């Protein structure tokens with residue numbers, strides 16, 4: 001990016017991913033996150049932040065700047081894997097709390113680690129998200145200070161959320177916290193740590209998912225509509241959990257309920273919705289949480305080399321990427337909060353093959369922005385030369401052409417409100 005870009009331009013050019021840290025840095029009186037007509041959570045500029053604040057926001061905004069992990073973090077142990085990034089330890093596992101394991105998105109790994117961090121006194125609060133109480137298809141940022149509150153956030157929310165909108169207030173409060181959120185939210189905290197010395201001591205744990213991208217709110221509305229339930233009649237909307245992967249469940253104020261399987265929701269051709277992810281997700285160089293302390297994706301059951309989604313006891317992977325993450329997983333295991341079993345990188349390759357393709361095609365998708373005269377985000381430290389080698393010239397060209405077609409159709413542009 002050659003010249004300073006405004007928040008409005010970040011949104012308009014499809015680079016915002018909705019983390020909410022700009023609201024936190026500017027103050028909600030100036031910049032406030034809100035759902036737009038496009039169905040995504042975006043900053044609304046009520047009053048322009050001053051130049052100093054805007055310069056800082058630009059340094060921190062993960063929509064336009066990402067700096068990948070340091071090889072140093074695996075210098076003494078583990079590997080910097082070409083595709084999967086830093087891995088100090090790798091295991092498969094789940095929460096030992098059977099109720100949590102059942103109701104969480106996968107095996108309850110993230111919530112179990114969040115609860116463990118609070119119970120062991122390592123943090124004072126957990127920053128995460130939860131279904132909105134007032135509008136159950138939407139998702140609120142949550143700061144939890146009790147185990148029960150942390151547990152209430154278990155489940156995946158396939159829609160916009162702005163988990164970081166309270167971060168600066170929490171830093172000012174002087175507390176220690178863990179963040180449980182998407183890889184790009186984690187990246188925003190790492191960016192913040194480069195300009196705010198408090199982050200290292202006060203946010204010692206960043207725990208994340210593997211992320212296929214964030215769909216708009218229209219997807220949830222279409223699922224409710226499929227059951228002929230208007231938005232104002234929805235009393236509960238669960239994407240998954242209560243099993244693994246568990247059903248997508250809609251409940252109504254008048255006591256009706258509807259369920260669809262994970263495969264029906266995401267892999268069926270005969271439904272009136274798509275996984276309509278935001279443009280920024282299509283050029284995401286790190287949907288696997290390379291900058292986290294621990295990544296906790298699903299540990300899918302495999303049959304004939306393919307991930308299946310038949311109901312089973314929930315399971316995650318624990319990919320410890322830093323010393324802090326490795327120590328956390330080991331301590332949670334020793335203290336009985338989680339159970340683990342061995343797992344290999346070859347199994348990871350097979351289970352999350354979709355993320356391999358996204359990773360190696362990424363440089364081509366990003367490159368096109370600059371070639372087409374669009375603002376180009378600065379992504380450093382993600383081994384892009386190696387990705388180009390791995391994908392090969394033909395697939396690199398196809399990825400570039402696909403991205404170019406989207407840009408020329410202006411499919412990346414977004415309305416401001």
Ligand SMILES: Cc1cc2nc3c(=O)[nH]c(=O)nc-3n(C[C@H](O)[C@H](O)[C@H](O)COP(=O)(O)OP(=O)(O)OC[C@H]3O[C@@H](n4cnc5c(N)ncnc54)[C@H](O)[C@@H]3O)c2cc1C
Pocket residue numbers: 103104105106107108109110111112127128129130139153154155156157158159160161163180181182185209210211212213214215241296297298299314316
């Ligand atoms: C948008 C999205 C895309 C996903 N894509 C993939 C994928 O490509 N591959 C894959 O294996 N799994 C994907 N998942 C599922 C994810 O891997 C599981 O949620 C993860 O394995 C954690 O399981 P768990 O049982 O430990 O989570 P739980 O213990 O149930 O905790 C879920 C955690 O996720 C956080 N969270 C949920 N939704 C959001 C959100 N919208 N924004 C920020 N934080 C959120 C919550 O704060 C909570 O801490 C996705 C989930 C989401 C929300």
Ligand code: SF4
Pocket residue numbers: 007010011015016017018019020021022023042043060061062063064
């Ligand atoms: S990515 Fe985050 S910091 Fe950047 S504009 Fe969007 S909400 Fe704000």
Ligand code: SF4
Pocket residue numbers: 017182183184185211212213214280281282284285286287
């Ligand atoms: S795909 Fe990347 S940019 Fe999109 S929500 Fe996931 S981590 Fe963020």
